[in-house]
Amino acid sequence: RYMVVYQYGSVVLFNFGDEEETEFLNVVRKYCKEEFGKPKKEDYGVLIRPTLSEWSHGSHDIIMLRKFDIDNIRIIASVLAQSIALDYFAKLVDEMINVFSELNRGMERTGTFTMTRKKLFQLVASANFTLADVIVRMGLLERSDAAWKNINYARVFEFMREEFELNERFKSLHFKLNIIQHNVRLFLEVLQNRKSDILEWIIILLLAGEIGVGVYDILHEA
Known part of the structure; x- marks a missing residue:
């Protein structure tokens, strides 16, 4: 049995029963600063066959290996961990997209922008x-060291990434983040224009007040 824990919040367990899984996850929780609400779980089959004619063979929801060594564990665990984490980050980004969608609908209906600068x-x-967590902490764009050095591990690595569609999911996430950045620029311009309008009105009022005082002085002297 093996357990691999990642600093960005994913835990991968190999060959654990349900009760053992709960027990070991409770141990991990003691060292967590915060927990992501309801944990997301995903099962994947890893079958060891020493007589397998090839180093590995993958199909939907399962990969067969001739040897279950530490490098295979690292590769499989890293992809599974990244897949679960991507689901979490995709949900966060979708929530941000929904916020901006509501803002855009509100502006379409009322012509006003209600979100504060903060x-x-x-x-x-x-x-x-x-974006920083996905690229830096998860190392999503990095290749496994074992995959760089050995073609057999490289095939396992590529199969697992393709099986869980990591590249496509990252592209989708990045596209949505670009949409968010576009909306941010738009609304920052709205806030800046609003601030400029307020300053213009303040200047107009100050000028009007100064003119009013001047007129009063003239009339008073007359």
Whole structure:
């Protein structure tokens, strides 16, 4: 049995029963700063066949290996962990997309923008952190060291990434983040224009007040 824990929140367990799984996950929770609400779980089959004619053979929802060594464990665990984490980040991004969709619908109906500058900046930070987590912490664009050095591990690595569609899902996530950035630029311009309008009105009122005082002085002297 093996358990692999990743700093971005994924845990991969090999050959654990349900009760053992719960027990070991509770141990991991003691070292977590925060927990992601309801955990998402995904099962995948890894079958070991020492007599397999080839190093590995993959099909839908299962991969067969001739040897279950530490490099195969690292490769399979990393892809499974990234897949689960991508689901989590995709949900976050979809929620941000929904926020901007509501804002756009509101502007279409009323012609006004109601989000505060602080809330908008929080969304910007969240989008930036999401992209940084996916690329840096998850290492989604990185290739396994074993896959670089050995063609057999490279085939396992490529099969697993294709099986879980990591490249396509990352492209989809990146596309949505670009949409968010486009909306952010648009609404920042709206806020900036609103601020400029307020400053213009303040200047107009100050000028009007100064003119009013001047007229009063003239009339008073007359």
